Every structure is written in C-alpha cells, then in structure tokens.
Amino acid sequence: MELIRANGRKLQDIRAIDISMNPIKYADGSATFKIGNTSVVAYVQGPHEILSKKGKYTDKGILNVKFFMTNFSTPQHKTNVKKNIRMTEFGNLLKSVFEGVILLKNYQNSQIDLHICVLENDGGYKSAAFNAATLALVDAGISLSQYVVSMNSGFLESFTPAIDLQQTEEKKHNCDFLISYLPKTKKIAFIELDSKKLSIKEVNSLVELAIEGCMHINEIIDQYIRENIENNLHYFAYE
Amino acid sequence: MESKIKIVTPGDTIGSTGKEHELGANQDSISGPGTYTEDGIIYSSLAGIVSKIGKLIMVKPLKKKYAPLTGDIVVGRVVSVEHNRWKVDINSYQHANLLLTAINLPGGEQRRRSDEDKSIMREYFKENDIISAEVQSLNSHDSSIFLQTRNMKYGKIKNGFYLKVNHNLIKRMKNHYLNVSVKNVSVILGNNGYIWIYYNPAASKKVAEVDMIDALMRGEHHELNLQEAVEIPKEVAIGLSKVRNCIVVLDRLNLPIFEYSINKSLELTEEVEAPFDILVNKEIINSIEDAIKDYINENYLNNFSSLKDEGIMEVDNDFN
Numbered sequence: 001m002e003l004i005r006a007n008g009r010k011l012q013d014i015r016a017i018d019i020s021m022n023p024i025k026y027a028d029g030s031a032t033f034k035i036g037n038t039s040v041v042a043y044v045q046g047p048h049e050i051l052s053k054k055g056k057y058t059d060k061g062i063l064n065v066k067f068f069m070t071n072f073s074t075p076q077h078k079t080n081v082k083k084n085i086r087m088t089e090f091g092n093l094l095k096s097v098f099e100g101v102i103l104l105k106n107y108q109n110s111q112i113d114l115h116i117c118v119l120e121n122d123g124g125y126k127s128a129a130f131n132a133a134t135l136a137l138v139d140a141g142i143s144l145s146q147y148v149v150s151m152n153s154g155f156l157e158s159f160t161p162a163i164d165l166q167q168t169e170e171k172k173h174n175c176d177f178l179i180s181y182l183p184k185t186k187k188i189a190f191i192e193l194d195s196k197k198l199s200i201k202e203v204n205s206l207v208e209l210a211i212e213g214c215m216h217i218n219e220i221i222d223q224y225i226r227e228n229i230e231n232n233l234h235y236f237a238y239e
Numbered sequence: 240m241e242s243k244i245k246i247v248t249p250g251d252t253i254g255s256t257g258k259e260h261e262l263g264a265n266q267d268s269i270s271g272p273g274t275y276t277e278d279g280i281i282y283s284s285l286a287g288i289v290s291k292i293g294k295l296i297m298v299k300p301l302k303k304k305y306a307p308l309t310g311d312i313v314v315g316r317v318v319s320v321e322h323n324r325w326k327v328d329i330n331s332y333q334h335a336n337l338l339l340t341a342i343n344l345p346g347g348e349q350r351r352r353s354d355e356d357k358s359i360m361r362e363y364f365k366e367n368d369i370i371s372a373e374v375q376s377l378n379s380h381d382s383s384i385f386l387q388t389r390n391m392k393y394g395k396i397k398n399g400f401y402l403k404v405n406h407n408l409i410k411r412m413k414n415h416y417l418n419v420s421v422k423n424v425s426v427i428l429g430n431n432g433y434i435w436i437y438y439n440p441a442a443s444k445k446v447a448e449v450d451m452i453d454a455l456m457r458g459e460h461h462e463l464n465l466q467e468a469v470e471i472p473k474e475v476a477i478g479l480s481k482v483r484n485c486i487v488v489l490d491r492l493n494l495p496i497f498e499y500s501i502n503k504s505l506e507l508t509e510e511v512e513a514p515f516d517i518l519v520n521k522e523i524i525n526s527i528e529d530a531i532k533d534y535i536n537e538n539y540l541n542n543f544s545s546l547k548d549e550g551i552m553e554v555d556n557d558f559n
Contacts, residue, residue: 141303143284146250184250
C-alpha cells in the first residue's frame with residue numbers, strides 16, 4: 001500500500017499550483033507563484049540605463065537580483081530581516097543561475113533588476129523563487145534561452161523519498177534538497193543538498209524525483225504562458 | 240495576416256539557417272529579433288507569436304520595453320547636462336542623447352555651435368525639463384539613441400502636465416499632436432508612453448498642422464511654442480483633468496490610446512461635472528469600455544476574428 005502524507009497526497013504528488021502574471025501593473029514584468037501555502041512574488045524592472053557609475057559601458061547587460069523574505073512569512077516573526085546573510089547569499093545564487101539563461105548580449109549598456117519576495121513560506125520557498133523569477137522575466141519580454149524550473153524533494157520517515165515537502169515535513173528529517181533544471185537542454189542548473197550523511201543511492205532517488213517534479217512544473221508554466229498569449233491575441237491585431 | 244498563428248515560448252525551435260534540417264517551410268531562414276541561433280537551428284527567446292518577413296523570422300512578445308525607431312515622437316525628461324549633450328529619460332533601455340547640434344537655437348538662427356553655446360546649455364534645457372522630440376537615429380553598434388528638436392513643434396513643453404501610461408497602448412500614428420474635443424486642450428502622445436496634456440489657446444482655431452508649419456517657416460510667432468508659462472483659466476483646468484482621467488481609464492482598461500478613443504470617451508463623459516467621477520463611476524467606465532471595444536472589433540479585428548471563427552486561423556500549440 002502506498003504511503004499517504006499528512007495532507008492526503010501521495011509521495012509523487014505536488015501541491016496545487018496557482019500562477020498569475022502581471023499582478024504589479026507599474027513593473028515591466030511581474031508574476032506570483034503559489035504552491036500550496038507558499039507564495040512568492042517576483043518583479044522585473046528594466047532593461048534601463050545603468051544607475052551605478054562603475055562599469056557604465058559594457059558589452060553585456062547587467063543583472064541585479066534582490067531576494068527578500070518578509071518577516072511575517074514564517075511562523076516566528078523575525079526582526080531585522082534585512083541583515084540576514086542567507087538572503088543575500090541566495091540572491092547571488094539566483095543571479096548566477098539567471099545570468100546563464102538570460103541573453104545578456106542583447107542588453108548591452110543596460111541593466112535589469114529582478115526582485116523576488118517571499119510572502120508566505122510553507123516549505124519549498126527556494127524552488128518557488130526560481131519559478132516565479134522565470135515567469136516574471138517572460139512577462140517582461142526579456143530574452144531567455146529557456147526556462148529555469150525548480151523543485152525540492154526530501155525524506156519522510158525511514159528514508160522514504162518524497163517530492164515537494166511542506167514545512168512540517170521538512171523539519172522531520174532535516175533534509176533539504178533543491179534542484180534547478182533546464183528542461184529544454186535537460187541539464188541541471190543548480191543543486192543544493194543540506195542534510196546529514198546520505199548514501200549515493202539515496203541521493204540518486206532524490207534527484208530522480210526532483211527532476212520528475214521539474215518537468216511537471218515546466219508543463220504547467222508553459223501551458224499557462226501559452227494560454228495567456230492566446231487570451232490576449234487581440235493585442236497583436238491593431239498595429 | 241498569416242493564416243496560422245504560431246505561439247512559441249522560450250527555447251522552442253522555429254527554423255534553421257541551413258537546409259539540412261527537416262523543418263519544412265522554415266528552412267534557410269535568417270534569425271531576427273526575439274530569436275537566437277545555436278548550431279544552425281533558430282530558437283525562440285521570447286513568449287509570443289512568430290512573424291515572418293521574407294526569410295527573416297522573428298518573435299513578437301505581448302509586452303516589451305519601449306524600443307525606439309527612427310521618426311518616433313517621444314516625450315522625455317532631461318536627466319543630466321553633459322559636455323555637448325543632454326541625457327533624456329524616454330522610458331527605454333537607455334537614456335537618449337540630445338546633442339547640442341540637434342536643437343533649434345532661439346530665433347531659428349543657423350550657425351555652428353560655439354564654445355559659448357556649451358557654457359549656456361542650461362539656458363536651453365536644464366535638468367527636469369520636459370521636452371518633446373523626434374528620434375533622429377540609432378547607433379547600430381551600441382544601440383544608443385539620438386534625438387533631435389530641429390522643428391518648432393519640438394522642444395521644451397509648458398502649461399500642462401505629464402502622465403505615464405503603458406507604451407504598448409500607443410501605436411505609431413500619422414499625428415501625435417492631437418487637438419481633442421475639449422476646448423483649448425491639446426495632447427502630445429509620445430510613442431514611449433509618456434503623455435503631455437497642455438493648455439493650447441491656438442487649438443480651438445483648428446489650424447491644420449501644415450498651415451502651422453508654413454507659418455513657422457515664415458518666421459511668424461506661434462502659440463504652440465509659448466516660451467512663458469501662462470495662467471490657465473478654470474474651465475480649461477477642468478477640461479485638462481477630464482482629458483487626463485479619460486486617458487487614465489483607457490490605460491486601466493488596456494485599450495488603445497489614439498484620437499478616436501480619447502474623443503469618444505470625452506463625448507461619453509461630457510455631462511460629468513466633477514472630473515474625478517470618471518475614475519470612480521463604474522457606469523461611465525463600462526460605457527467607455529463597450530464603445531471602444533466595439534469600434535476596435537469593427538475596424539481592426541474584423542479580419543482577425545472572422546478568420547478565427549471560420550477555423551482558418553487556428554492556434555497551433557504543438558509547434559516544435
């Protein structure tokens with residue numbers, strides 16, 4: 001008999017996903033990505049003139065990423081979230097991944113600002129941040145070579161691998177595994193494992209599950225973007 | 240209009256530069272905006288629809304930052320004064336350059352710009368001035384933008400106020416200097432999404448633009464280029480805010496902003512006394528939406544929607 005998890009899911013089931021594009025009207029591109037109770041909003045400003053005086057003339061565009069977790073996003077309200085080093089670190093990580101995907105050659109002497117904000121965290125906020133950022137960049141009409149999709153997996157009791165862990169499940173085994181995947185070229189963009197000792201076999205099972213989840217998310221995102229264009233086809237008519 | 244609309248997302252294959260790939264009609268294409276090539280295959284880099292001009296294949300996105308074209312009329316704000324140029328914010332990927340040699344000297348003098356002119360550049364335009372200009376050229380190497388104000392129409396604009404809208408709603412038209420149906424009110428619709436609504440005493444005289452330019456050529460003074468700020472009468476001020484609120488409503492409804500849509504929404508709100516009613520009264524907003532959508536459906540979408548009904552224009556989702 002297959003194991004049923006706390007909220008009635010099977011091991012390979014991911015939580016309900018809700019996407020909306022362009023929620024912030026005065027940004028050049030924005031998107032919210034909700035998976036279960038986790039919700040992340042991302043917005044893009046630019047490309048625009050480079051604001052810093054250093055490196056004003058570049059043959060490649062500059063990407064700035066700011067990652068922010070609101071202090072009401074976790075059960076314990078935090079103070080001084082601005083000083084959190086983990087946030088800046090994860091922001092730099094996002095930057096290095098998206099610099100490889102955005103065709104920055106097309107944006108010379110310009111700057112793109114990507115802001116990502118976690119509104120609610122119920123597990124898997126990092127993977128949701130990657131997905132929200134991809135959607136916001138697509139909405140802003142910025143050239144991407146392909147999507148970046150992301151998914152987390154981990155262990156339940158007695159090393160049962162499961163996908164898309166909630167916060168309560170994450171705490172059980174203290175295993176945090178995250179994959180960012182490039183679905184078109186089938187490559188891994190970023191991988192992070194934060195856990196106790198694991199055997200290679202166990203890690204492989206996590207990777208397989210997470211990639212499966214990434215492909216599922218890719219389908220959902222792709223379908224949403226196509227539908228969004230289909231509903232707004234009249235935009236192209238009066239030119 | 241193509242008979243088949245192809246929706247693509249980043250990473251989709253849309254053609255090839257060589258003949259060895261089996262991609263049917265899209266063999267031997269040239270990759271245009273919104274695409275990139277890798278190993279002879281053209282991929283889409285944006286989410287949008289594919290459009291082709293001859294061999295050139297490109298992708299048009301729904302939304303995009305304003306990219307100027309030569310001849311566009313823009314409204315911009317002067318950001319800084321540099322050695323021999325002004326930097327102007329025109330809501331684009333870079334600030335635009337307005338060279339000292341590309342402006343009209345007062346009195347229409349024709350001469351070389353001396354060092355003296357450089358020292359008094361702030362007398363022509365200074366920081367935070369709002370100007371209207373035309374895009375003169377684009378540098379193909381580093382894509383920097385150059386503006387010019389060598390016509391009396393362009394230059395510093397006064398006696399009005401500024402408004403920012405979604406630039407995708409303003410298409411390229413014959414005339415961007417509109418005299419709207421409210422008395423003494425004119426509008427400059429910048430291609431870049433910046434709009435200037437201003438008090439224009441000459442607007443009610445219905446001077447055709449050609450006549451106006453003729454008058455300017457003869458050196459006659461024209462009100463359009465008023466150098467001094469004047470006091471705006473109360474009726475005109477109400478008219479200005481009505482026009483502004485109508486444009487804001489059009490922007491919120493994602494409807495195109497052009498001469499007909501502004502005049503139609505002004506006609507529908509003629510009896511409104513307080514201009515702010517336009518923004519909050521749902522009946523008015525709905526009536527504007529219906530009227531303009533009908534107009535667009537009749538005049539622009541006719542071919543488009545009928546094609547869709549007959550099934551000729553099918554949306555092709557499995558294009559890979």
